[in-house]
Amino acid sequence: MHITVIGAGRMGMAHIATLARLPGVGELSIADRDADRARAAANRVDPHAMTRARVVPVDAAFAEKADGLVIVAPTSEHADLVIRAIDSGIPVFCEKPVAENVSRTRLVVEHWAEATVPVQIGFQRRFDPGYASARAALQAGALGSLRRVHLITGDPRPPAAEYIPTSGGIFRDCSVHDFDILRWVTGLEADYVFAAGVNRGAEFFGAAGDVDEAAAVIGLSDGTLATLQASRYNGAGYDVRMELAGTKAQITVGLDDRAPIRSAEADVAFPTGEPWPDFQTRFQTAYRREMETFLKVAAGTVPSPCTPQDALAALYIAEAADLSRREHRPVTLAEVGAPLL
DSSP states (O other), X not given: OEEEEEOOXXXXXXXXXXXXXXXXXXXXXXXXXXXXXXXXXXXXXXXXXXXXXXXXXXXXXXXXXXXXEEEXXXXXXXXXXXXXXXXXXXXXXXXXXXXXXXXXXXXXXXXXHTSOOOEEEEOGGGGOHHHHHHHHHHHTTTTOSEEEEEEEEEOSSXXXXXXXXXXXXXXXXXXXXXXXXHHHHHOOOEEEEEEEEEOOSOHHHHHTTOOSEEEEEEEETTSOEEXXXXXXXXXXXXXEEEEEEESSOEEEESOSTTOSOOOOSTTOOOOOSOOOOSHHHHTHHHHHHHHHHHHHHHHTSSOOSSOHHHHHHHHHHHHHHHHHHHHTSOEEGGGGTOOOO
């Protein structure tokens, strides 16, 4: 297959490295508004990993009509590139978010819904073995009736200061992964959110109207309560977990030997491994499986496992959380434009 990647930044390079090692990829094109960065990315590809890697202009990525297009460009370009790919008839993978706001995301969803071109959005946790196992256990009834869910995402260090003003804030940028996986694992929709946040770290968070510590209660459609914690300063290491408690059993995703937690109880040594340093290391398997799946989506053998509509549903929860944080009150998803359940 011929796959074109638009965007040769950090995440772009990660996807390029993954695609270059997949046996289904025979040709890889790299496009970036910065031609020097695209060439540097192509030069870093292992020459023994694939048939060919080359640099192309962004416009050529559409004119060539590759078998699939992977968009890892800046967020502000996502919507236009996805729509352009759909109009060109090219199956497309786009890193989250679909767009920088709800209205632009809706525009993409509407355009996608009127076409037959498959679009896959990059919520990689859906491809993590732990989350998949938890989903299967819940669906099989192993937990009994679900009662509580707890979600944690803690970054070991904050992003660069220049990233925050355009990130969308902690709920849209970071916790949106939790909101998506909450829907995917439980099969439930959110009804309302009650969120809070504080800025206790660098001043650039507050200057951008953002926070670096956040918490939320999410009421799900069947009455289940979910709680969430998010941090930009989890100094112990990268911490991503999901706890599900039912009437029969309780299960935790991410509780492995590299979880950055330690027990206060005597004679409890677990976990003893080196904590995860970052999200790319923690989800390396998930990112590979995500790209493997996209090749199948592009080939037309499987449907998209995460559509623009899924991304919009997660964004609605993030919008409600951010509004709740700002106005110090519970916010229903209907208030931010989500369809009534």
